[in-house]
Amino acid sequence: MAATADEIAGLLNAASQGKATLNGDALSPKDIAVLVPSHRQAHAMRHALAERGVAAVMQTRESVFASSEAQGLCAMLAAIEAPAQTSLLRKALVSSVMGFSVAQLMALQLDDAAWQDEVENLQSWRDEWRKFGFMPMFRRWLVEADIASRVLKQDGGERRLTNLLHVAELVQHESRSRPNPALLLAWLERQIAEPNQGAESQQMRLESDADRVRLVTIHASKGLEYPIVFCPFAWKGKSELVRNPQWVSFHQPSAAHALQIDVGTSELDAHLAQAEHEAYAEQIRLLYVAVTRAKHRLYLAYPAFEKLAWQSQAGLKNAPLTHLLRTESGQAISEHLKSLSLPLLSDAFKRLDARVSVSGLPEWTRYAGTDRALPHLQLAARSKRFDYAPWSLAAPWRLASFTSLTRSYASDAVAEAGTDYDADGVQVPRLDSEALSDEMRFRFMRGSRAGTTLHSVFEHTDFTRVDAAVLAQTVTQAMQKSGLALALDAAPPVADWLLAVLAAPIELATGVLRLNQLTHRQRLNEWQFLLGCKSVDIAAFCRVLAQPEFGVEPRFIAAAQRLKPEKFVGYLNGFVDLVFFWQGQYFIADYKSNFLGDRLSDYDPAALRDVMSDSHYYLQYLLYSCAWHRHMLARLGERYDYARDFGGVLYLFIRGMSPEVANCGVWHDKPPLKLIEALNRALGEGVAQ
Incomplete structure (x- = not known):
């Protein structure tokens, strides 16, 4: 390989001095191709050429x-x-x-x-x-x-x-x-x-159209022709023609050459001989392809045979070239590897063709290159036809989500709109000196990774069969996966806190719910929807919310007016943390890890109303409700009754949920059916997916 690179650098240096020409013109790098068996060898060859200042480009048929x-x-x-x-x-x-x-x-x-x-x-x-x-x-x-x-x-x-x-x-x-x-x-x-x-x-493309040496795999060179070709690995064969002699694949001549595998039959020896014959024939075919690609000159590199390790000598004996070359007595040179000399090798080649010359390895050479004048570049004013170019790339549809809709307008106050957690680094002041800040629920870290961790724990926990030790292990795994720093004693307190969340009472119209009552069969985690919308009109959506007949919270109406009044055709996409079935009704639940304060009273209905409006969570659960309504209509048709079958939405602010206080940290709402239908019309009802 090194000798090949040296010879190429020497040829190009000679060309730059006018001493190497091709059809009257100076030899250029693109006139030279190096044929190699594999991509690994092509990369090694490129590295060897680069060390000598010769640029090369890969040419392959690989995908x-x-x-x-x-x-x-x-x-x-x-x-x-x-x-x-x-x-x-x-x-x-x-x-x-x-x-x-x-x-x-x-x-x-x-x-x-x-x-x-x-x-x-x-x-x-x-x-x-x-x-x-x-x-x-x-x-x-x-x-x-x-x-x-x-x-x-x-x-x-x-x-x-x-x-x-x-x-x-x-x-x-x-x-x-x-x-x-x-x-x-x-x-x-x-x-x-x-x-x-x-x-x-x-098929991989050439990485450059510049004047460079071509590196080509032998397979990819079929049907192509190059002025000068180097084959640095023509002498190299397989040390073992069949890798595993106990597991032989071969083509059976008596069965229309169908591919067969022998794993130990009585005919294994015969089949092994057939497999070796096929492997050797493939090597001959590749050698033929390689040596017939050159138009003017072909280089075949050979090693210093006496210095080869025994592993390489074994491969050399199986190389077709060593069987093709013969001594004066007619024996293959594969039988005389240790005694081969330059004159003996030269004679063997000349018996094939008198025009063949054999020489020793060239000295280390670096390509000096040639100076090429760079074209003179001028700057001109940009054409006005490019002023609107970016918009021509836009698709006629949009794939939107709650997050993208609430990010549509820039405001520091709502930079975290749509997230289930607090912004990283946000510091919330203590409200009084008696705050219970030593509780894990209030001390647990904040930010996106904290929110991701808590969501993962709930998603992978069996609410009805969990104990503190199992839950602590789940917490540890979730924190490690999210990249959170974990103290050795942190997981058990977090597990105790989350067990308390699962035991917190939630008062609903049909009874008192605790999450630890929900079995796996009652839960659908991370429900994804893709809502087809013929025409999404945010302004119309907001006008629907403002209609008095629907009784929407005034703060929600005011917050919705700040949304960008977009209108587009496309899809609404989203993930619902949890859909569960309880007491004959379906409920939508979303976990929120937002830190609202370090007292349970900071998670009362008034406080939750503020965060529900400021973070546009009302919009999120209305979109979820619209998607679920369409889903159930598509699944059940007239058998689905919204008033009877849908229990509403639960936003669970888990830092505030406690077994001692019912509904603490819980926002519950069941939007009226007419509101959901009107909102679906504003979204341009399409196909429910």
Whole structure:
């Protein structure tokens, strides 16, 4: 490999001095191709050439979906689609496209403010994806995350960036038929799991059109021709033609050459011989392909045979080239490897063709390169036709959610609107000196990761069969998964607090509910909906809320007036923390970890009314109710009776829920049926999904 790189550098130096020409013109790097058996050897060859100042470009027929960049983009898109899942963000950051080291990832996780910035970036890109489609979001991500610079700094940066942009182009093409991010992401995962090597659109592209040496796998070189070809591995064969002689696959001549496997029959020896014959024939075929690609000159590199380790000598004996070359007595040189000399090898080649010359290895050489004048660039005023270009990229539909609707207007006071937790770093003052601040419910950390942790615990806990020890273990696992620092004695107090939440009484029209009464069969965790809307009109939605006949809380009406009056066609997407069935009715429940104060009285109805309006939670549960109503009508039709079958919504502010005080920290509402129907009309009723 080193000798090949030295010879190429020497040829190019000679060309720059006018001593190496091709058809009257100076030899250029693109006239040279290096044929290798595998991509691993191609990467090694490129590294050897780079050490000598020679730029090279990969040429392959491998699917771009088999690249690490496809996996990295998939990891990044998964994190963007689900910003609250810490594990997805960690996986994306250490992928090949982001390039974080483990040390950098750990440092980032210890910096709460920096980590929250990453999460907010994901949320912003997700909103862009849902509003304008994949490609506008992808281009914005490229710029804001400085992806090109990150990727180009890595080894083989140009190759990596070309792969990344190629995969993005294929994803954009598919997004026309799969506009939903979740469906598009699932499609990408399938392509990566089962890449189609035969699809021309998926074949890796050249990373540069510049004048560079071509690195080509022998398989990819079939049907192509290059002026000068190097085959540095033509002498190398398999040390064992059949990897496992106890498990032999072969083509049975007596059965129309059907592929068969022998795992120990009485004919194993014969089948092993057949398998070895087929493996050797494949090596001959590849050698033929390699040595017939050159138009003007072919280089075959060979090793210093006397210095080879015994493992390499075994592979050399199985190499077709050593069987093709013969001594003067007609014996294959594979039988004389230890006694081979330069004259003997030269004679063997000349018996094949008198025009063959054999020489020793060249000395280490570095390519000096040539100076090329750069084109003169001039700046001109931007054409006015680009003023509205970004909008031409927007899809005619939108995929919106409660979070994107409430983020539509900028206000520091509502920066956390739609979240189930407090903003990281928010400090809430003590209300008096007798506050019960030593209770875990009030001391437990705040922020997005705290909220994610508590949600995960409730989702994976059997409310009716849990005990303190089991729950403490679940808490520990959830905190570790969310990246929260965990003291050795922290989990048991958190478990005791959450057991108290499960035992807290909730007074409803049909009786007193405690969450620890709900079995797994009564619960539906993380119910996802995709609500088809022919015309989403936020202004009309707000006008419906303001109608006196529906009796909507005045503070909710006032808060709704601050929403941006958007109007669009598309889908509303969301996840409901919990839907449960109790006393013959369905209820929607949402867990909230917001810190409202360090006394139970800070979670009374008046306090909850404030946070329900300020954070637009009223809008969230109205959208949830509309989605559930459509879902039940689609499932049951006329058998579904809203007044009889729907019990309403419960917003559970778990820091305030206590076994000693009924309904503390609980916001309960059952919107009137006419309000839900009117809101669905304002949303442009489409297909319930």
